[in-house]
Amino acid sequence: MVMTDQDIEQANGRMTALRQTGHAVMARYDEQRDRVIVSLQTGVEITFPPHLAEGLSGATAEALSEIEITPSGLGLHWPRLDADVYVPSILQGVFGSRRWMAQQLGAQGGKARTDRKASTSRENGKLGGRPRKHA
Template sequence: MAVRKDQFEAANARGAARLAKTPTAVSARYDRRIGRVVIELSTGLGIAFKPHSAQGLEKATPADLAEIEISPSGLGLHIPALDADLYLPALLDGFLGSRKWMAATMGKVGGQASTEAKAAAARANGKLGGRPKKARETAQA
């Protein structure tokens, strides 16, 4: 199926309008002092994150992050030393990785939370004999 010229121009116009509303990267670098990747956006907002928090950068060293390239559209970041690419809208949407990757990452740490309140509740529950047994319903004839 061939695309007509007017359809092509309309698609380009929609793409340009969407790009105008989307934050794009204007600079990206690794800051050794704070140990974070720092991205300045076209909106004036800056974000910084630990490399191991982003999908594809989990094992990155400071030397690996010495060079970060920005795509011509400003929507992509490329780390040549790792041959890793980050797509800025997905990075912001899924918070530094795809939704599936973030869900798996969050699941790893979910049960590891330890607070004084949680420890106190466990001690108090232990003194009472542990978790209560579930009551069984008896069938009456």
């Protein structure tokens, strides 16, 4: 793919617009609260538990404490984990790739316990349900 000067100018324009909505100027991990804290140039501070972000779940405090901010301020990078988080996505509540987010939401839905889900399960059981496991 060939990049033209116009392509580069357009990309720089998009980056400038994104930076105006908020870019990171400081990021750290608070081990006591188990939170990643991101300070934006607007004065807003965002905190989130690391298990919400793709690539950070289960990481040691030492690995989480080493955070790099990209030169544009739009990205956070954890070198020991080879994990990246896009700051504009955090502002939208998106903490990973589409596939990863879908897996997280699916797991939450599977854990949900509602009367309707229980009723449907009972009805499916009357139809034979899931085959029993044999030891």
